[in-house]
Amino acid sequence: MSIIYVLIPIAIIIVALALVIFFWAVKTNQFEDLDRQGYSILFDDDLSGDEKKLAEQRKQLQQRKETDDRD
Template identity: 50%
Template sequence: MTILYLLIPLSLILLGLAVWAFFWAVKNDQFDDLEGPAHRILFDEDENDLSPEQRRQRQQAKRSETAARETPDDQEPRP
């Protein structure tokens, strides 16, 4: 029975610390964007890990893709 005199105040202190930690986290925007980092990792390009030659090749491929999209394939030739 005397252990309750120790455990009840200890549990109240622990509860108070948990509530304080929760409000601190909310105040400091720890719960602001929960899904962003999970999605960001999927679209990581790792541009910094590429060599200069690989960067040039990637830029050329992007340019050719853009040019292919802009070229009208369904236009009839002029007479």
């Protein structure tokens, strides 16, 4: 029965640690883009120069939009 006095505080500490890690992940936007890695296998990595420029412009526009949405 005395083991309960040890296990309950350990369980509380583990749950508190898990909550801290979860809220840290949410705060640092770890869950913002869950689909990108799944779609990455569908696209070729070897883009032409024009396609790279266009992709970079789209990326910058998306980042601006996200920062505007947060403000």
